[in-house]
Each structure stands twice: as C-alpha cells, then as structure tokens.
Amino acid sequence: MxxxxxxxxxxxxxxxxxxxxxxxxxxxxxxxxxxxxxxxxxxxxxxxxxxxxxxxxxxxxxxxxxxxxxxxxxxxxxxxxxxxxxxxxxxxxxxxxxxxxxxxxxxxxxxxxxxxxxxxxxxxxxxxxxxxxxxxxxxxxxxxxxxxxxxxxxxxxxxxxxxxxxxxxxxxxxxxxxxxxxxxxxxxxxxxxxxxxxxxxxxxxxxxxxxxxxxxxxxxxxxxxxxxxxxxxxxxxxxxxxxxxxxxxxxxxxxxxxxxxxxxxxxxxxxxxxxxxxxxxxxxxxYYFVPKMIKYYLAEEPVLKNAPTYLPFYEEDRKFVLENLRRLVIKDVAEAGGYGVIFCEKLSDDKFNEIKNLVISQPRRWIAQEVVDxxxxxxxxxxxxxxxxxxxxxxxxxxxxxxxxxxxxxxxxxxxxxxxxxxxxxxxxxxxxxxxx
Amino acid sequence: MSELKFEYKSVSRFSSAVSGHAFLLRPKPYGDDSQRVKNFKIEIPQSKSLFWQKDSFGNDIAFSSIDGGHTEFEVRAVGAVEVVEGKKVTAFNPIFRYPSPLCFCDDEMAKFAAFYKADNAAQTVRNICAAVHERIIYTSGTTCVSTDSVRTFSQKSGVCQDIAHVFVALLRSVGIPARYVAGYVKGLTKSHAWTEAYYDGFWHGFDATENISQSKDYIKIAHGRDAADCPLNRGVFCGSVVEAVEIEIKVE
Structure with a gap:
C-alpha cells in the first residue's frame, strides 16, 4: 500500500x-x-x-x-x-x-x-x-x-x-x-x-x-x-x-x-x-424488530447482531432505560443522517432531565442503545x-x-x-x- | 330508502394556454353497504381518455393527462346515490387509530379531549363534536389545504376541512378510531367535509361544523386518515398562468 x-x-x-x-x-x-x-x-x-x-x-x-x-x-x-x-x-x-x-x-x-x-x-x-x-x-x-x-x-x-x-x-x-x-x-x-x-x-x-x-x-x-x-x-x-x-x-x-x-x-x-x-x-x-423478523420469516437465528437496543414503548425497557440513561444513546426514530442522536453521557443535568422527561412523555418516539465501543x-x-x-x-x-x-x-x-x-x-x-x- | 341526485361541475380557466396537464380526481361517490351509487357519468371534454383505479381506502380515482395546449379544463359529473337506511358499515382498518400527517394532537389537545370523555364512546363522540363546534369558528381564509389539526385548534378558526381534522385528531387521542370524509350535502354548492367515528362495531358520521350527526342529505365521496389522503382533485400543468376555478355542486 x-x-x-x-x-x-x-x-x-x-x-x-x-x-x-x-x-x-x-x-x-x-x-x-x-x-x-x-x-x-x-x-x-x-x-x-x-x-x-x-x-x-x-x-x-x-x-x-x-x-x-x-x-x-x-x-x-x-x-x-x-x-x-x-x-x-x-x-x-x-x-x-x-x-x-x-x-x-x-x-x-x-x-x-x-x-x-x-x-x-x-x-x-x-x-x-x-x-x-x-x-x-x-x-x-x-x-x-x-x-x-x-x-x-x-x-x-x-x-x-x-x-x-x-x-x-x-x-x-x-x-x-x-x-x-x-x-x-x-x-x-x-x-x-x-x-x-x-x-x-x-x-x-x-x-x-x-x-x-x-x-x-x-x-x-x-x-x-x-x-x-x-x-x-x-x-x-x-x-x-x-x-x-x-x-x-x-x-x-x-x-x-x-x-x-x-x-x-x-x-x-x-x-x-x-x-x-x-x-x-x-x-x-x-430496527429493534429485525432480529425477530429473521426468526419469524426465515426460521433462522440472526447471523449479525443489532447493537443492544431498548424500546421505551415497552414498560420493562422503559424502566431499564430510565435507570441507565446516562450511559445510553437516545435516538429519535423519525430522524436520519446522524441527526436526532443524543449521547446522554455528555449532557448537562438540565438537558439530561429534559430528555428523560421526553422519554417518559413520548416513549414511542425514541429508541435507546448501548454505546457500542x-x-x-x-x-x-x-x-x-x-x-x-x-x-x-x-x-x-x-x-x-x-x-x-x-x-x-x-x-x-x-x-x-x-x-x-x-x-x-x-x-x-x-x-x-x-x-x- | 332515499335517493339523492347530484351534479358536479368545475371549470378552470387559464389566462393563456397550458400543456402537459396531468390530473387526478375522486369524482365518484363512495360505494358501500350504506350508500349505493347509480347512473354515474363523467365528462371531461378536453381529455381524450380517462383511467380508473381504486386507492387503498377504496376511493375511486380517475386520472389522465392532456398533452396539447388548452385554456380551459372542465369536469362534469352527474349521478345519484341511494342511502340505504339501517345498513351499517363495519369494515375496519386499524390505521384510523393513529395520528396522521394532518391529524395529530399536542398536549393541550389531548387534555381537551380527555376532559370530554364520557362513560361510553357514543357520548364521548357527541361531547367532542359539540366542543369542537364551539371552539373552532368557521372562518374562511385563515387556513390552507395543508393546515394541520394542532394549528387549527390553537388559532380556533378554519373551514369544514380543518374542523373535521381537529375532530378526528381528538377522537383518536381518546382511543376512538376516526377518519376524514369529503362529500356533498344537500343545500350546499361547495364540497363539504365531516368525520366518521368507529364504535359499537360500525362507523358513525358526525359533522362538527354543524354539530349534528350525518343525515340522509349527505353524499360521501371519499375518506382517508385526513384530507391529504383523499383530495377530490389535483392537477399540475406547464405554463405561467393565472388559473380561475369555478366549482358548482347541486344535490337534491
């Protein structure tokens, strides 16, 4: 090279x-x-x-x-x-x-x-x-x-x-x-x-x-x-x-x-x-459901993994997300191209609380992911x-x-x-x- | 059983010739168990052909294009519908439970709707119908075809389309599936818009502009999640012109 x-x-x-x-x-x-x-x-x-x-x-x-x-x-x-x-x-x-x-x-x-x-x-x-x-x-x-x-x-x-x-x-x-x-x-x-x-x-x-x-x-x-x-x-x-x-x-x-x-x-x-x-x-x-789709339609185990993702839409996930929010990435499902991606680790306390409230009030709007290193x-x-x-x-x-x-x-x-x-x-x-x- | 005859006429006049004119119309009344369409005829003198399809909501679509230059575009449709009393439309699509591009709520609207919730859906719908009628003052010129429910709700004015949108959005927010309806009404010379709500196993029509339930004077043309799903006519053409449109509707 x-x-x-x-x-x-x-x-x-x-x-x-x-x-x-x-x-x-x-x-x-x-x-x-x-x-x-x-x-x-x-x-x-x-x-x-x-x-x-x-x-x-x-x-x-x-x-x-x-x-x-x-x-x-x-x-x-x-x-x-x-x-x-x-x-x-x-x-x-x-x-x-x-x-x-x-x-x-x-x-x-x-x-x-x-x-x-x-x-x-x-x-x-x-x-x-x-x-x-x-x-x-x-x-x-x-x-x-x-x-x-x-x-x-x-x-x-x-x-x-x-x-x-x-x-x-x-x-x-x-x-x-x-x-x-x-x-x-x-x-x-x-x-x-x-x-x-x-x-x-x-x-x-x-x-x-x-x-x-x-x-x-x-x-x-x-x-x-x-x-x-x-x-x-x-x-x-x-x-x-x-x-x-x-x-x-x-x-x-x-x-x-x-x-x-x-x-x-x-x-x-x-x-x-x-x-x-x-x-x-x-x-x-x-995106969260794609591994489930693979099992559902093809009756196969997914070969490639999703980044670990949680859906605040589900109560269990929402609880987990709210408890672990500081280390997670929050993404607005309606946005694309790197917009609407929030790394909670770096947020000020005010901003962090604002995001937390948004996850509570509009759970359908977000997905939360572990930061993949x-x-x-x-x-x-x-x-x-x-x-x-x-x-x-x-x-x-x-x-x-x-x-x-x-x-x-x-x-x-x-x-x-x-x-x-x-x-x-x-x-x-x-x-x-x-x-x- | 009652019958309503209708005549629809629209004439667009262009200040100079236009070409490459494509159009899409929903000119035919909606045919289902409660409304049968009879003797429907359509004429578009400037267009040599007309094609038909159905959209996914079951509305009939007529479309075509006119290539050559023309300064007038005229659509004439006539027919009759038989309103079958006692027949109920039960066909349900879950899509009408969810917010749509022009019908959605903000927090204030959700609270407003929740306030009018009654013990049963029928009463809730009547309450919200009256509340919308009370809040939104019929005023033309304050909205446009793409005004959404949140905007109308906050400015408290709009036309029948906007009033129907607010009604639809509020119903959905309290869990009652709702859809937007476009059509004609006896005594009106312009098209009208109202709302259908789904409860007790079938669709019920309500007109929040008038604060009444749908009577046998209404002819339903098309429905969708909101007006953007079922515009009665759309057209595009080439030419830098002024377009004057006259629409005349007669129902008897």
Whole structure:
C-alpha cells in the first residue's frame, strides 16, 4: 500500500477533477464539498466477509419479506411480533401502497446496511437504509483512481474486484423491469448525490432523466427524447424520495416528481427501484424488530447482531432505560443522517432531565442503545497517522438473487471525539478491500 | 330508502394556454353497504381518455393527462346515490387509530379531549363534536389545504376541512378510531367535509361544523386518515398562468 500512500494527495486531486463531490445544505445554503478520501484501505479478510455476507443476505431477505407482509396480509402484526403502532405511526408507511405488489415481489432492490466492527470483534448492525441508500460511487471511483495511480498496490494485494457494481445494478433493473427502457430519475444537479446519479447512468447504460423528461400517458410512463419521441419506460431507479415522487398522491408541491407515476406503478406497467413505502422497514423503531423478523420469516437465528437496543414503548425497557440513561444513546426514530442522536453521557443535568422527561412523555418516539465501543481505524491527519472511529455501509442488491457487493463505503469521523460518521456530518471515507483469501 | 341526485361541475380557466396537464380526481361517490351509487357519468371534454383505479381506502380515482395546449379544463359529473337506511358499515382498518400527517394532537389537545370523555364512546363522540363546534369558528381564509389539526385548534378558526381534522385528531387521542370524509350535502354548492367515528362495531358520521350527526342529505365521496389522503382533485400543468376555478355542486 506504500506507493498508494505516498501518492494520496493526487488521489484527492483526481477525485476533484472527476467531480466527485458531495453537496450539503447548511444554514439554508447549498455548498459542494469534496468527500475527503483516506488512502489507508480497510481490509476485511475473505473469511470474515463470508460471515458478513451470510448475515447481510439473511437480513435483507427478511426485510423484503417484512415489506411484502406489511403491504399485504400483515401476519407479523396479527401474530403480535411487531406492534401495530410501529407500523401505522411510522412516517415511512404509505397507505397508498397497500395491496400493491411490486414487480417480481422485490421491495428493497438496493439496501445500504450500516455496520460497525466492535472491539469485541463482533460486527453490529447500526441501521438499515432501504429507501435510497447513496454512496456506492465513492469507493468505486476511488478504486478506479487508485488502481491507475498505483497499479502495483493491486498486484501485491489480493483484493476482490469491485467493478461489478454497475453490472449488479443493471442485472437487477433488467430482472424487475416491465416493457421499456431503464431510467435513473434524478432531482437534478443541486442534489447532494447528483454526481452519483450521472455516474450510474453512464455505467449501467440507463437514461439519466429529471421529472420533466418523464410523463405518464394513460397508465404508462414515457421518456421524451430530445427529438420529441416518446419511449416507454420499464424501470425507474429513482433518486427522489417517496414524498416527492408523485405530486398527485404525495406532496402536492413537488416539482421534481412525475405526476401519476404511482398510477402507472400500481397498474403494473413500470417497476420503481426501490419500491415506494420502504420507509416503514428502515425506521429506527422497526430496527429493534429485525432480529425477530429473521426468526419469524426465515426460521433462522440472526447471523449479525443489532447493537443492544431498548424500546421505551415497552414498560420493562422503559424502566431499564430510565435507570441507565446516562450511559445510553437516545435516538429519535423519525430522524436520519446522524441527526436526532443524543449521547446522554455528555449532557448537562438540565438537558439530561429534559430528555428523560421526553422519554417518559413520548416513549414511542425514541429508541435507546448501548454505546457500542467500535474499533478505530488508522487515517492520515496531515502527515501523521491517527486513529478514528469508522463504520461500514454494505450494499446489498436484490434482483433474482440477493447479492452483497464485495466492497462498501467505510466512513470515518474526522473529529477524534465523535462517533458519528455520516457524510452529512463532515467525515471522510476509505476504500474497503475485501480480500480474496 | 332515499335517493339523492347530484351534479358536479368545475371549470378552470387559464389566462393563456397550458400543456402537459396531468390530473387526478375522486369524482365518484363512495360505494358501500350504506350508500349505493347509480347512473354515474363523467365528462371531461378536453381529455381524450380517462383511467380508473381504486386507492387503498377504496376511493375511486380517475386520472389522465392532456398533452396539447388548452385554456380551459372542465369536469362534469352527474349521478345519484341511494342511502340505504339501517345498513351499517363495519369494515375496519386499524390505521384510523393513529395520528396522521394532518391529524395529530399536542398536549393541550389531548387534555381537551380527555376532559370530554364520557362513560361510553357514543357520548364521548357527541361531547367532542359539540366542543369542537364551539371552539373552532368557521372562518374562511385563515387556513390552507395543508393546515394541520394542532394549528387549527390553537388559532380556533378554519373551514369544514380543518374542523373535521381537529375532530378526528381528538377522537383518536381518546382511543376512538376516526377518519376524514369529503362529500356533498344537500343545500350546499361547495364540497363539504365531516368525520366518521368507529364504535359499537360500525362507523358513525358526525359533522362538527354543524354539530349534528350525518343525515340522509349527505353524499360521501371519499375518506382517508385526513384530507391529504383523499383530495377530490389535483392537477399540475406547464405554463405561467393565472388559473380561475369555478366549482358548482347541486344535490337534491
């Protein structure tokens, strides 16, 4: 890895030239910044990866079955495994999707599962992202650049090739699609992940379109070419969240969606990737139930553990949480992206009591977790190597089969005291080497 | 058994031609055991086609789009409903127990609702209906289509949609499943909104705007958790124009 490390600055400057940027809204202003790359790759041994792979496939399969059940017969609710409350009060639950079966019964085509590697050597699932998990383009392009700059690094290390990601995406889209072309729907260039949208369109051969390029005629979705012809669309990999997808059904003020696309979807004439309504399954409250889902749907023991989690919704858990609050992390189930995460250990007494009262008055709103002491990874801070907290987002693609991409996004916190590694909170990333041994 | 005939007409006039006009309507009365729909007809002269689907609440949806430029958009629907007396709607969906995007309570509302709780659900519903009627003064122009129940409750004014929302939210907070209903009423020339509460094994209609229970003069068009689930019409189009909409409803 040495030659790569000595050339680490040029990797970042190449990324800058490629336009690998990350947009962020701060105080109402849009800023594009680069997502800093750290040259010391995270290595995961082949054996360790096999176990991760098994656990991730199992988890995503169970989550897909859960979504099918929730928008169908709701057996898991009737059998009292998941309380009704957590389904119907979830912001991600869309009544409009009741009874709609997506093409080939796939709900979560692209799942981004966030994990951390504990100091006890156990991997813990932090959260599931089943709506529009982003970020796969970063390690892809970083690998491309590092391979060019330092080919010998990859000659001397048996690293699994990660270039098949676009092929996995394309195969999945081809598998679920109805008659018509493949389209990636982007909100446009002011979106924080626009770089990624255009990158995947290029790599998968799909058309990159905004809402204005698409329209519904009857109950079919069409793409209007520059020449003015209408082309039937068979699958849309949309990078627009549910609430903005169709102004006729969801947020009426949305200008980035496609009017009546939900009717074309409901009529079975177009596949939408990921399926609308998935938010009900990646809710922080539902997270607690995923190990139970695995047992319920697959009759298997979960391979990968959740971080120890308590639901104040249950009286027993609430008691425990209130007694041990100082050492726990409290998360607002409605928030995402590292927002609404409270480390109680560091709170002033006033703030602490405020949180305590909130847990008592609105128990459904929170989950409480033990702080998982996860491993530090070495990163460059200027010319010295320091240790920082890092997580791993694994990408799991479900088409005909469920496949884990042999790579992932390792994000680290640049702040030595922070456990929060989300890119929207100003961290950096590393390549993730799955070793071929 | 009684029959109500209705005529619905809406005309949108655009100050200059618009195109790429997509629309979605809920123009047809809700058909169930207590209300049968007869002789329903719809005409949209500017649209060559019209497609139908049902949403997950059982409301009929009509949708289509008009590609070419046009300066007028007209919808005419006529029909009749037979109100079947003594027939009760028992079909229940637990979703109506929970807060929804426009119908939820803050602490003050929860306390308010709890205060009116009686020994039985029927009395609780009547108490809360009267209390909402008393508190929220019907005033147009103080709210918009996306105003939520908490806002209406605190400002104490709104239109029928807002009053129905507050009523729904308060009922849910005391454990009575409730839903929002949009429809037409004999004697009114605009659409109306009211509330259905579930107790004793079936749905009961109440109109908190008037502080009465639903009479046979009401035609139910659609229902949902709140108004955002079942708007009677939505449309988007391209063009920088001024739109003037006239809606006329006649029920007899």
């Amino acid at each position: 040495d030659s790569l490390i000595t050339q680490r600055d040029s990797v970042n400057s190449w990324m800058f030239r490629y336009g690998v940027r990350f947009g962020i809204y701060k105080n109402g202003e849009f800023k594009e910044q680069i997502f800093p790359f750290d040259a010391i790759a995270r290595k995961i041994s082949g054996r360790e990866w096999q176990r991760l792979e098994r656990g991730l496939v199992q988890r995503v399969n169970a989550l897909n079955l859960f979504l099918k059940d929730i928008y169908g017969g709701k057996k898991i609710v009737k059998d009292n495994v998941v309380p009704e409350d957590f389904v119907y009060s979830s912001k991600g639950y869309l009544p409009f999707c009741e009874g709609v079966t997506p093409s080939k019964e796939v709900w979560s085509h692209i799942s981004g599962i966030d994990l951390v590697h504990g100091k006890d050597d156990e991997w813990y699932i932090l959260e599931d992202n089943l709506r529009i998990p982003s970020g796969a383009s970063y390690p892809l392009i970083a690998r491309e650049i590092t391979r060019n700059i330092s080919p010998e690094t990859f000659e001397n290390n048996a690293v699994c090739d990660n270039r098949n990601y676009a092929q996995l995406l394309k195969n999945m889209m081809d598998y679920v699609k109805k008659d018509g072309i493949n389209v990636i729907l982007t909100p446009g260039r002011y979106n924080s992940a626009y770089f990624e949208h255009s990158y995947f369109a290029e790599k998968t051969g799909a058309i990159l379109a905004t809402g204005q390029d698409l329209h519904v005629e009857g109950d079919r979705l069409y793409y209007k070419t520059i020449g003015g012809d209408n082309q039937l669309v068979g699958v849309v990999y949309r990078r627009i969240s549910d609430e903005y997808l169709d102004p006729m059904v969801f947020n009426a003020d949305s200008l980035i969606g496609v009017p009546n696309i939900m009717q074309a979807y409901k009529a079975g004439n177009v596949a939408i990737v990921n399926a609308p309504g998935n938010g009900v399954a990646d809710d922080k409250g539902i 996860f491993k530090d990874l070495p990163i460059f801070d200027g010319d010295r190597i320091v240790e920082r907290k890092a997580d791993l987002r694994a990408y799991v693609i479900t088409g005909k089969e469920t496949t884990v991409w042999k790579c992932g996004l390792t994000r680290f916190s640049r702040n030595p005291d922070s456990f929060i590694v989300n890119s929207s909170q100003g961290g950096g990333f590393k390549d993730t080497w799955v070793m071929d041994n």
